[in-house]
Amino acid sequence: MGNRINLLACRRKLIQKSGFTLVELIVVIALLSIMLAFALPRFEGNMLADNNKKVTRWFMNQVQILRQNSLKNRKVYILNISPDAGTMWITDESMTEEDLETASQNGYSLPDDITITGILYPDGDKISFGSAEIRFYKTGYSDKVIIHIEDDDNNPVSLLIEPFLPAIKVYEQHIDFES
Known part of the structure; x- marks a missing residue:
């Protein structure tokens, strides 16, 4: 039972420290930017074309x-x-x-x-x-x-x-x- 208490304590520490690293966030944002660049139409000023x-x-x-x-x-x-x-x-x-x-x-x-x-x-x-x-x-x-x-x-x-x-x-x- 002593081992079980230590595992629960470790899990709580992991859960409290869980999150995304800066590198992971940068990679996800870069991938989303690349996908949006190809998926969205290009306006190139056509919205204001004379x-x-x-x-x-x-x-x-x-x-x-x-x-x-x-x-x-x-x-x-x-x-x-x-x-x-x-x-x-x-x-x-x-x-x-x-x-x-x-x-x-x-x-x-x-x-x-x-x-x-x-x-x-x-x-x-x-x-x-x-x-x-x-x-x-x-x-x-x-x-x-x-x-x-x-x-x-x-x-x-x-x-x-x-x-x-x-x-x-x-x-x-x-x-x-x-x-």
Whole structure:
């Protein structure tokens, strides 16, 4: 029985001194940090990204999708832009009047601080009001056009859509076809 009392006393001392060492805590925190770094999405400032970049990315994605769809489906697709209303919508040559109206109502609306200041065609036409059409043909090419957008701080962006290039060119200034 004497041995039993000593074992209980030793257990009490171990229980009172139990805890994690500094090295163990550092290792656990390091492992958690590494796991979180790979598991959490990276924001890289996207939470505060300006709307100019958001609209530019929208145009870049839509132009790429329209080129691919026009080749794949062998249809003429049209990117309709209404600068004064600040909306854009996509139609194709086979849509009925009802479908065209529905597409225009369900189009993409620009953020409040972004305006389309003009759409410039190579022949010199500039559209600032009404509706402009950018066609994407069955063979994979498109109309050549420059889209000018601007935010409330007067930061201009020009988007150049080339007929044969898959990606659009982005300029952080107003350009025209002569420059």
